[in-house]
Each structure stands twice: as structure tokens, then as C-alpha cells.
Amino acid sequence: xxxxxxxxxxxxxxTLLKKxxxxxxxxxxxxxxxxxxxxxxxxxxxxxxxxxxxxKGKLKGLSTTNIYARMAAxxxxxxxxxxxxxxxxxxRMAEGLDVSACALPPSFVQWxxxxxxxxxxHKILPVWRQVMHRLINGEVIPGYExxxxxxxLREHPWEDVPPDDCPYKNxxxxxxxxxxxxxxxxxxxxPKRESYNGQxxxxxxxxxxxxx
Numbered sequence: 001x002x003x004x005x006x007x008x009x010x011x012x013x014x015t016l017l018k019k020x021x022x023x024x025x026x027x028x029x030x031x032x033x034x035x036x037x038x039x040x041x042x043x044x045x046x047x048x049x050x051x052x053x054x055x056k057g058k059l060k061g062l063s064t065t066n067i068y069a070r071m072a073a074x075x076x077x078x079x080x081x082x083x084x085x086x087x088x089x090x091x092r093m094a095e096g097l098d099v100s101a102c103a104l105p106p107s108f109v110q111w112x113x114x115x116x117x118x119x120x121x122h123k124i125l126p127v128w129r130q131v132m133h134r135l136i137n138g139e140v141i142p143g144y145e146x147x148x149x150x151x152x153l154r155e156h157p158w159e160d161v162p163p164d165d166c167p168y169k170n171x172x173x174x175x176x177x178x179x180x181x182x183x184x185x186x187x188x189x190x191p192k193r194e195s196y197n198g199q200x201x202x203x204x205x206x207x208x209x210x211x212x
Contacts, residue, residue, distance in 0.1 A: 024087035030059055031082055035071055086184050104180045108143025109189050116190040124190050125172065128183050132170040135178070151178050 020028065034051050041047035052062050073081030080088050112131065119127045138147045149162040155178065169176040172183035
């Protein structure tokens with residue numbers, strides 16, 4: 001294969017691989033295997049059906065649409081496309097870089113962490129839904145110091161007035177949320193249970209705030 005061929009799968013860059021978690025690295029190699037099998041196949045439809053059966057339980061997102069979307073991401077972004085957006089966010093978080101096109105206010109992140117820590121059984125998706133519910137109901141959001149109308153106007157500076165009805169939805173699959181508020185992004189910001197068990201809540205929040 002030539003360097004510029006759209007069918008080139010990326011080399012497995014040791015520098016990036018070392019920054020991945022074990023699970024993210026495992027998934028990257030599985031995706032590489034899948035893409036190489038499809039590239040070699042003369043009957044891609046049949047090969048994808050075989051892959052969906054063989055990799056069931058090993059990987060999520062194996063619909064035909066998702067497989068081709070992952071292949072397109074690989075051809076465009078190389079290894080970053082192979083490991084996926086969530087894994088790359090984890091790498092950027094570990095390096096102290098922003099994971100969102102719109103950087104989240106530190107006090108908002110602090111508020112989010114406190115909500116997660118105080119929620120029974122440390123469930124993150126219900127907390128995300130609570131935050132979206134507060135936004136949609138017109139509450140002022142810490143860190144932004146405004147309700148959804150102010151947040152929407154920040155994201156649409158060319159508009160003079162916000163819409164009559166809140167355009168954001170309390171559905172993590174819909175993608176209708178403020179920039180940087182996707183469930184996958186806020187999941188990364190959420191503290192893991194083992195990271196604060198046995199610690200004073202105030203001390204933990206103070207430490208994590210200064211580490212950002």
C-alpha cells in the first residue's frame with residue numbers, strides 16, 4: 001500500500017499506544033483486525049456479517065454504519081480514528097488538555113464532580129440527566145451563571161435572541177446539549193469511586209480542582 005492510499009490502515013504508533021488504557025488498547029487492536037479483514041475481503045457485505053457474529057460481545061457498535069464510520073475515521077485521522085473519540089479524550093485529559101471544542105468552566109466541572117460524588121451508588125447517567133433537566137427547566141447553571149438561553153447565545157453569537165423553547169434534550173443519545181456536555185465527555189470528568197473512597201469530600205474536590 002502507498003502512504004496516501006485511502007485503504008491504508010495506520011501503523012500502531014507506540015507513543016500513543018503507551019498512553020492508552022489496557023481496555024482502549026485492546027479495542028484498538030480489535031478494530032484494526034476488523035478493518036484489515038474488510039480491506040482484504042472481496043465480498044465486504046458477507047465479511048461484515050461474519051465480523052458481527054465473531055466479535056459479538058467483544059466490541060460494541062458493530063452495526064454496518066458504525067463499522068464504515070470507524071473505517072472513515074481511520075482513513076482521515078489515522079490511529080486517533082482507530083482508537084476512537086472517547087479514548088482520545090482520555091489521553092488528552094491525562095495530558096492536561098481540553099477535551100471539548102468549548103472548554104468547560106472550572107466551577108461547572110467542580111459542581112458536576114460534587115453531584116456525582118453525592119449521588120447514591122455513584123451512578124453517572126442519572127446525574128447527567130438531572131443536570132440536563134435543570135438546564136431545560138431554566139435553572140441558572142453554576143460556572144455559566146446563566147440559564148439555557150445565555151448558554152445558547154454564547155454558542156450562537158450571530159443570533160440576537162434565543163429560541164422560544166429550549167433546544168436541548170434530556171437524551172444522551174440525541175446529541176442535543178451544550179458544547180462539552182455530551183455524556184461521554186462529562187463521564188470522563190466524573191471522579192471514579194476508587195479515587196475518592198475514604199477521603200474527605202471537601203479535600204478530594206479541592207485536590208482535583210487544583211490538578212486541572
